[in-house]
Amino acid sequence: MSKSDYYELLGVGRDSSDADIKKAYRKKAMQFHPDKNPNNPSAEAKFKELSEAYDVLRDDNKRSAYDRYGHAAFEQGMGQSHGGNSAFDFASSFSDIFGDIFGDFMGGSNQSSGRGADLRYNMEVTLEEAYKGKKATIKIPTSVACSDCNGTGSEGKSSPQACRMCNGAGKVRAQQGFFTIERTCPQCQGAGYQIINPCKKCSGNGRLRKDKALSVSIPAGIESGVRIRLSGEGEAGMRGSSPGDLYIFVNVKQHNLFLREGPHLFCKVPISITTAALGGNVEVPTLEGKRGKINIPAGTQSGKQFRLRGKGMPPLKGHNLGGDLHIETHVETPVNLSKKQKELLKEFENEGKGSSQNPQSEGFFSKAKELWDELKD
Numbered sequence: 001m002s003k004s005d006y007y008e009l010l011g012v013g014r015d016s017s018d019a020d021i022k023k024a025y026r027k028k029a030m031q032f033h034p035d036k037n038p039n040n041p042s043a044e045a046k047f048k049e050l051s052e053a054y055d056v057l058r059d060d061n062k063r064s065a066y067d068r069y070g071h072a073a074f075e076q077g078m079g080q081s082h083g084g085n086s087a088f089d090f091a092s093s094f095s096d097i098f099g100d101i102f103g104d105f106m107g108g109s110n111q112s113s114g115r116g117a118d119l120r121y122n123m124e125v126t127l128e129e130a131y132k133g134k135k136a137t138i139k140i141p142t143s144v145a146c147s148d149c150n151g152t153g154s155e156g157k158s159s160p161q162a163c164r165m166c167n168g169a170g171k172v173r174a175q176q177g178f179f180t181i182e183r184t185c186p187q188c189q190g191a192g193y194q195i196i197n198p199c200k201k202c203s204g205n206g207r208l209r210k211d212k213a214l215s216v217s218i219p220a221g222i223e224s225g226v227r228i229r230l231s232g233e234g235e236a237g238m239r240g241s242s243p244g245d246l247y248i249f250v251n252v253k254q255h256n257l258f259l260r261e262g263p264h265l266f267c268k269v270p271i272s273i274t275t276a277a278l279g280g281n282v283e284v285p286t287l288e289g290k291r292g293k294i295n296i297p298a299g300t301q302s303g304k305q306f307r308l309r310g311k312g313m314p315p316l317k318g319h320n321l322g323g324d325l326h327i328e329t330h331v332e333t334p335v336n337l338s339k340k341q342k343e344l345l346k347e348f349e350n351e352g353k354g355s356s357q358n359p360q361s362e363g364f365f366s367k368a369k370e371l372w373d374e375l376k377d
């Protein structure tokens, strides 16, 4: 599927100012925001596309790269493994956009509707857990009705009184030109009443903090920076309004054997000089817990790469295909040799004199000799 032009997506010209782009994004993002289009995958996809477009166009560097090269500027290319701005980066940059745009507009809607705040939960997983997927139980802070005041917020028998500013309506009206603007009462924040004698346990909030256990499933193949949204698991809303969402930001810890790049795994495996010279089978670790086997041909050098197809990370739905395991050999020089071994090695060297058995050394030293000869003159 070919990607849509970022400018066309936002409906702005290529010479639009930053402010125009922000305005256009804001308008469209509000229209397609998942909270306004629950259970609507096409709106969510559109929202994602818009956010991706805005993430590029709001940044001067990314925008000029996009203007010059189009989408190709952000595709993962050869030798540019970290320069990409594909689907993965979307999640990590999303929080910035969030703060930038939704910080105010969501905050605004929170105040008027009483919708609970979105929560962010940072979760660390090991590479093994990222490989297999994980079911985790997390504790998140949430609020429950205060038991001392039964959620009223008032101490003892005193009952709350109707707010004097709005007369209990929770809203106030103001005339502005031809329009009558209705807004949340600033005195009681829309509650319609005021607590005269606040409950000591909950300070008049009527709610108390309590941890809630929540089970979360982390999909196999998860990458650092990917965000999992649990709709409605955020903070409770005020006065029965809808709760916020919970966002789980996943960070995959570094592994002591494997280096991960996207779906691919890399592992350096030491081999003895005899295996390197004579060839042989070497067992290598894989993340599925089994032993992989690679066949080392005779005369293998350090840095030689072998690939075990499909032994990398499993595919993460919607993000990538599964990866491979890349093994790099590292020929290890033996230490703590016995007297006998030293003799054998000397004998070994004498035996090979005159024949071309170390092509790299010979090539290197003949070039070095040329340099020494030149410097002599």
Ligand SMILES: [Zn+2]
Pocket (backbone or CB within 6 Å): 146, 147, 148, 149, 150, 151, 152, 153, 154, 199, 200, 201, 202, 203, 204, 205, 206, 207
């Ligand atoms: Zn209370």
Ligand SMILES: [Zn+2]
Pocket (backbone or CB within 6 Å): 163, 164, 165, 166, 167, 168, 169, 170, 171, 185, 186, 187, 188, 189, 190, 191, 192, 193
């Ligand atoms: Zn009021």
